[in-house]
Amino acid sequence: MSRLSINQQTVKQLSLPELIRACTAVGVDAVGLWREPVAEYGLVRSAELFTSAGFSVTSLCRGGFFTAADPADRRRAIQDNRAAIDETAALGAPVLVLVAGGLPAGSRDLRGARAQVVDAIAELAPYAAERGVRLAIEPLHPMFTSDRCVVSTLAQSLDIAEQFPVAQVGVCVDTYHLWWDPDLDAGISRAGERIAAYQLADWTTPLPAGVLTGRGQIGDGCVDFPAFTEAVLATGYTGPIEVEIFNDELWKRDGAAVVAEIAARYPACVGTAS
């Protein structure tokens, strides 16, 4: 269980103290956090809570959303990402996950939007590095390209990350977004030390309307987690393995029971590799 981290969005029905109790009950002492619930509980108070419980915060979600038609909007996004970097540092988390943003409203200029992402990261990477925060570009499944993330494949995220020092910019490898890719093995192998975060969720169908909240509990779908994890660990990745699931059914259940179910399924999912 030493590498397992529970992303709080998986059990967003839990308060931060409840999350700590649910994790502790099953021997987990690492969590991924989101900005909004942290802000609600209080940034300093959240940091103290996890520190005093002996927990590590493995990542903060999320920065990004860089794409906008209006330069003033892009500037506001940069400012907001600076704040996200500050929060990541305050929580002692090593990684801020970046979701690039989709096409600006009414735009069909995918190439232009992708260029905006590179420009924004170029501006933010040194700021993050000064604060000990590594940026992790997360490619999202291509069904989110238009409205959420114009970075859609691992290869594409590496094309961006490799323009920056490896200590400053990596990628977030999420099974849910990448499992389908015929070039996955080559991509993971190429990623190597660029892997800044590794997240698990399963792929299940049918997808719900809007598709955002259809991620499956690990083991419920068709992702080959042992093979995927073996490939990631073969790169030398020694970081946490974070379970991040958005699922309406899981959110309706008792959060502690969901955490316990993840912990119970985790060994079989990741296999002997971890």
Next chain:
Amino acid sequence: MSRLSINQQTVKQLSLPELIRACTAVGVDAVGLWREPVAEYGLVRSAELFTSAGFSVTSLCRGGFFTAADPADRRRAIQDNRAAIDETAALGAPVLVLVAGGLPAGSRDLRGARAQVVDAIAELAPYAAERGVRLAIEPLHPMFTSDRCVVSTLAQSLDIAEQFPVAQVGVCVDTYHLWWDPDLDAGISRAGERIAAYQLADWTTPLPAGVLTGRGQIGDGCVDFPAFTEAVLATGYTGPIEVEIFNDELWKRDGAAVVAEIAARYPACVGTAS
């Protein structure tokens, strides 16, 4: 309008004679057909109907669904695809569109399923060629990988197609499935003479539950049709441009009005390229 073809699934509320009338009213004389409504109307009767109206049938949908755990099921799929090839020939259509099939139930073996697709095409390609039918492998959007089509990118479909003579096996390039791909331009350029069919549908969000019937009317979404079409035509592609949309809202409307709307929007969508 000389290259525009209306795929009948776009206006499945229309009978075959109604489809001919709706197309004729706006100067369109080409259609893509589906096996089920053709069987219902009668294969020979359908062929005679379109021939006597001076229409060309640009493609038949669809063969494929090769992936199965049980060898007997795979054998049945091959037999059914032979029938689909015969039907394509009987309709005088040059192309049978192949949708590979998803993961077999309970399977997580994507590599194995993809190998089954190659095996099936190897068996079918000579049979099709003898009957004057070209097979068109259609990569489907990665949101369909698990339940519908393990061929998810243009590059992957070309990796398969290129194992066979160009006259026997090509690819179906559909804007809906491929627009998001960062390697799209390279893929289209590489495809060259392998492009056996070119289909249009737009990408709109939010996606409906199940995601199958959320394709947008051309012009309603974020696909850059002029650029996409220019790239396809730059390969030397001289075939039809088929509009194939699955959309609950379009199916509720008067089918002839939908065909007229497509014809009205088509010139701006494909730009000066065609």
